[in-house]
Amino acid sequence: MPNQQSMSNEPSIGQPISRLEGYHKVTGTAKYAGEYNAPDLLYGYIVNSSITKGKIKSIDTTEAKKMSGVVEVFTHENRPSTAWFDFQYADMDAPPGTVFKPLKDNDIQYNGQPIALVIAETFEMARYAATKMQIVYEEEEFETDLNASLDLVRKPKKGLASLLKPPPPKPTGDFEKVYQDSFVRVDNHFSHGTEHHNPLEMYASTVIYEGNGKLKIYDKTQGTINSQLYVANVFGLKMKNVQVISPFVGGAFGSGLRPQHQLFMAVMASLALKRHVRVTLDRAQMYLIGHRPPTLQHLKFGADQRGKLNAIYHKAIGETSQFEDYVEIVVNWSNMLYPAENVRLEHEIVPLDVYSPLDMRAPGGSTGMHAIEVTMDEIAYKLQIDPLELRLINYSEIDKSSDKTYSSKELRSCYLQGAEKFGWDKRNPAPRSMRRGHKLVGYGMATGIWDANRIFGRAQAIMTPDGKVEIKSAVTDIGTGTLTIMTQIAADTLGMSIEDITFSYADSKMPFAPIQGGSFTTATIGPAVQNACHALNKKLFKLAKNIKGSVLSSSKLQDVIFKDGFISLKNNLDQKISILEIFQEHGGEAIKTTNSAMPNPLTYGKKAKAVHSAVFVEVEVDEELGTIEVKRAVTAVAAGKIINPKTAESQILGGMIWGISKALHEETILDHQFGRYMNANLAEYHIPVHADIQDLEVLFVDEEDHFVNDLGVKGVGEIGGVGIPPAITNAIFHATGRRIYELPIHFDKLL
Amino acid sequence: MIPNFRFMANSEKHSITLQVNGHPYQLELLPWVSLLDALRENISLTGTKKGCDHGQCGACTVLIDGKRKLSCLTLAVMQEDVAITTIEGIAAEGNLHPLQQAFIDKDAFQCGYCTPGQICSAIGLLNENKANTREEVQDLMSGNLCRCGANKGIINAVMAVKQSISHE
Numbered sequence: 001m002p003n004q005q006s007m008s009n010e011p012s013i014g015q016p017i018s019r020l021e022g023y024h025k026v027t028g029t030a031k032y033a034g035e036y037n038a039p040d041l042l043y044g045y046i047v048n049s050s051i052t053k054g055k056i057k058s059i060d061t062t063e064a065k066k067m068s069g070v071v072e073v074f075t076h077e078n079r080p081s082t083a084w085f086d087f088q089y090a091d092m093d094a095p096p097g098t099v100f101k102p103l104k105d106n107d108i109q110y111n112g113q114p115i116a117l118v119i120a121e122t123f124e125m126a127r128y129a130a131t132k133m134q135i136v137y138e139e140e141e142f143e144t145d146l147n148a149s150l151d152l153v154r155k156p157k158k159g160l161a162s163l164l165k166p167p168p169p170k171p172t173g174d175f176e177k178v179y180q181d182s183f184v185r186v187d188n189h190f191s192h193g194t195e196h197h198n199p200l201e202m203y204a205s206t207v208i209y210e211g212n213g214k215l216k217i218y219d220k221t222q223g224t225i226n227s228q229l230y231v232a233n234v235f236g237l238k239m240k241n242v243q244v245i246s247p248f249v250g251g252a253f254g255s256g257l258r259p260q261h262q263l264f265m266a267v268m269a270s271l272a273l274k275r276h277v278r279v280t281l282d283r284a285q286m287y288l289i290g291h292r293p294p295t296l297q298h299l300k301f302g303a304d305q306r307g308k309l310n311a312i313y314h315k316a317i318g319e320t321s322q323f324e325d326y327v328e329i330v331v332n333w334s335n336m337l338y339p340a341e342n343v344r345l346e347h348e349i350v351p352l353d354v355y356s357p358l359d360m361r362a363p364g365g366s367t368g369m370h371a372i373e374v375t376m377d378e379i380a381y382k383l384q385i386d387p388l389e390l391r392l393i394n395y396s397e398i399d400k401s402s403d404k405t406y407s408s409k410e411l412r413s414c415y416l417q418g419a420e421k422f423g424w425d426k427r428n429p430a431p432r433s434m435r436r437g438h439k440l441v442g443y444g445m446a447t448g449i450w451d452a453n454r455i456f457g458r459a460q461a462i463m464t465p466d467g468k469v470e471i472k473s474a475v476t477d478i479g480t481g482t483l484t485i486m487t488q489i490a491a492d493t494l495g496m497s498i499e500d501i502t503f504s505y506a507d508s509k510m511p512f513a514p515i516q517g518g519s520f521t522t523a524t525i526g527p528a529v530q531n532a533c534h535a536l537n538k539k540l541f542k543l544a545k546n547i548k549g550s551v552l553s554s555s556k557l558q559d560v561i562f563k564d565g566f567i568s569l570k571n572n573l574d575q576k577i578s579i580l581e582i583f584q585e586h587g588g589e590a591i592k593t594t595n596s597a598m599p600n601p602l603t604y605g606k607k608a609k610a611v612h613s614a615v616f617v618e619v620e621v622d623e624e625l626g627t628i629e630v631k632r633a634v635t636a637v638a639a640g641k642i643i644n645p646k647t648a649e650s651q652i653l654g655g656m657i658w659g660i661s662k663a664l665h666e667e668t669i670l671d672h673q674f675g676r677y678m679n680a681n682l683a684e685y686h687i688p689v690h691a692d693i694q695d696l697e698v699l700f701v702d703e704e705d706h707f708v709n710d711l712g713v714k715g716v717g718e719i720g721g722v723g724i725p726p727a728i729t730n731a732i733f734h735a736t737g738r739r740i741y742e743l744p745i746h747f748d749k750l751l
Numbered sequence: 752m753i754p755n756f757r758f759m760a761n762s763e764k765h766s767i768t769l770q771v772n773g774h775p776y777q778l779e780l781l782p783w784v785s786l787l788d789a790l791r792e793n794i795s796l797t798g799t800k801k802g803c804d805h806g807q808c809g810a811c812t813v814l815i816d817g818k819r820k821l822s823c824l825t826l827a828v829m830q831e832d833v834a835i836t837t838i839e840g841i842a843a844e845g846n847l848h849p850l851q852q853a854f855i856d857k858d859a860f861q862c863g864y865c866t867p868g869q870i871c872s873a874i875g876l877l878n879e880n881k882a883n884t885r886e887e888v889q890d891l892m893s894g895n896l897c898r899c900g901a902n903k904g905i906i907n908a909v910m911a912v913k914q915s916i917s918h919e
Binding site: 018019021022029122250481646653 | 783784799800801810838847855858867889890892893894896900902904906
């Protein structure tokens with residue numbers, strides 16, 4: 001029932017409404033997890049292992065405990081007992097394996113592992129006392145270098161997480177033979193290093209001790225219920241006694257998909273000391289909570305004379321920890337886009353002495369699509385076909401990897417509209433053929449793709465006698481615009497103005513929402529909000545019908561509209577009953593309904609569902625210095641219905657800047673002698689600054705999709721970042737004639 | 752690396768008065784407390800953000816006598832007798848400063864965590880009167896990182912306000 005009851009003259013869906021929480025964010029009144037104060041709050045500072053692998057032989061806390069204002073020091077020797085079983089530590093995003101348990105024993109599994117927590121009356125004293133710990137280690141040999149450990153490569157274990165991250169599909173056709181016989185063959189190796197999420201807000205949990213085993217926790221997370229589950233399970237508390245609230249989240253990008261160490265630490269200390277406790281990570285510690293894994297890729301693509309791909313081989317080898325088998329979807333994308341008949345896709349992992357990797361914006365997609373789209377560019381050059389033309393030659397309305405048709409796919413419009421906006425036709429195809437003074441100019445393009453998923457979510461709608469409606473869901477808003485978008489969806493479904501809707505969220509006491517990630521939040525919670533609003537309308541209508549002498553008594557739900565505080569007959573708007581009257585008859589009580597939404601299990605799997613993009617980039621490369629600048633970029637996106645073009649554009653722009661960063665800036669460098677990240681700070685971990693960001697443009701092409709969900713939305717969180725790194729790499733080739741297979745591309749690689 | 756705080760840990764608390772957003776705040780602080788932590792933990796003005804505590808991200812930018820300063824790189828005891836303005840003091844009597852409104856209009860933020868620092872920095876930049884072109888604004892705002900990638904909106908917002916001032 002898409003918007004059947006909404007006849008609002010000015011639907012808010014599709015309007016570029018400014019973020020409803022904007023006032024709080026520009027005035028400093030938006031409060032984040034580490035900003036809730038409480039009387040006599042205690043501060044915790046985490047102590048990290050300085051070795052990579054081995055045992056703690058002894059840990060002496062005497063001196064630290066003597067410092068004035070230090071309340072307690074927790075180590076593996078004195079920590080309170082927590083849950084026994086592995087599964088009790090598992091969160092919604094836990095990969096197959098054994099979840100890391102802070103302070104479990106004296107075993108050190110990675111450099112920087114949390115090994116103690118100092119609790120003091122001030123932050124400064126906790127941090128200072130942490131330097132007074134006397135720790136003796138017994139060091140063991142370790143390995144952190146992916147390239148040096150390829151003999152350890154193996155297939156990842158499967159588990160619950162494999163549901164959302166399916167392994168590569170089985171081989172089809174005969175890759176080896178067809179590849180060998182192909183008119184054109186390209187055989188490439190790609191690699192990129194470790195990357196860290198680095199949200200600007202550092203991880204913090206403020207635990208308010210409410211007595212009797214009851215906690216109220218302000219936590220930085222992408223899932224309030226995920227954190228609640230973890231705390232309740234690990235510390236043996238009742239779910240109803242653990243409330244997790246995260247009204248504002250200062251960026252996350254995947255790092256908040258799993259409960260982080262500071263949550264465990266703060267809860268442990270709060271329960272043991274029966275006090276309010278806050279634990280905040282510092283910036284260096286932000287590099288110890290998960291990362292995009294360094295990954296090696298091998299691709300072999302074969303095509304015929306016309307450029308039609310007929311053989312695809314794509315293998316990825318990713319790093320993981322010794323305790324969890326982290327995987328991402330790196331190799332599944334090429335055959336979703338290009339309908340080759342002979343395909344072999346493989347994904348393997350190498351366990352190393354590092355912390356587990358963790359989903360980071362467009363996990364897997366931004367890795368795999370880089371290699372795929374650079375390889376496509378090479379085929380275009382080998383055959384002297386325009387790279388855009390090559391994509392159109394290989395265009396497919398079906399996902400060949402599953403042999404399903406797409407629920408919608410307006411990628412062709414993305415290619416054409418994006419190319420026009422960018423001026424692709426002004427490109428001289430020869431490398432090094434375009435220049436501006438001493439700068440070489442290059443144009444590059446690439447395709448982007450990301451899954452359009454939805455899962456299970458719930459929402460509540462409450463109408464009060466003043467006719468105003470509150471919608472509730474436990475979902476977070478990590479800067480994605482969720483608050484604004486859900487308010488728009490509710491307003492349009494109810495036929496009300498957004499001013500009369502309050503969206504309450506980010507509280508684990510509210511109806512269930514899964515973790516906010518994978519671009520599935522709007523498609524998951526949006527329909528739940530819609531269902532709750534439909535149900536509310538139904539209830540109101542039933543009550544209106546039952547009023548004595550009701551003008552609606554013989555009408556059906558589809559005969560009426562809800563607007564401006566009245567339920568009116570569609571064909572005679574004067575025949576109406578006011579919401580106020582309904583409430584009077586109802587005894588003035590609020591009317592509530594809680595509803596779920598999930599895909600229909602019988603039909604949902606019958607079609608392939610994805611968002612697409614076409615990306616066009618212009619770079620300038622200084623011929624002598626090798627410095628690279630992205631002068632302009634256009635991303636054309638097909639992502640179904642766009643609820644709010646303003647916040648959606650920002651999502652895509654953010655993704656594009658992440659793409660620029662991945663291509664040209666960011667990388668965490670591990671010193672394999674020590675097993676430690678060397679640039680764990682924001683001065684040496686480079687991300688784009690304002691001066692790096694020039695002319696970026698986003699356009700959304702029209703795409704109607706009645707299959708994915710009633711709203712027709714697909715999600716825009718990840719797609720913006722997927723196509724940029726290959727488009728930049730291809731543009732650099734066009735500018736310089738140099739093909740670089742490693743990311744990030746720094747000037748030294750061009751000298 | 753954690754610096755050696757031995758000297759400061761053994762010091763006495765100092766009685767100081769900070770002038771923040773036009774209000775005097777009397778505090779008893781050890782000398783090792785940064786202005787940033789004094790604002791956030793002792794005065795409960797949490798609008799000023801801590802993104803790195805090392806002067807690398809700009810999230811803690813405040814205005815001191817109208818000039819932008821990183822509050823994590825200065826100690827609270829050094830900032831008596833100066834006028835400190837934080838994001839909470841930018842909107843005059845509930846009316847948003849034109850930059851604050853421009854940030855909302857241009858969608859110059861997503862998560863909002865770098866926003867107070869960006870706005871304070873931009874006001875400082877406008878006071879400096881050095882940046883004339885978009886490129887110069889981009890350059891002189893580059894000490895304020897934004898990880899969400901709201902850079903375009905941020906510079907658009909600053910340019911809009913800059914242009915409206917020059918037209919006055």
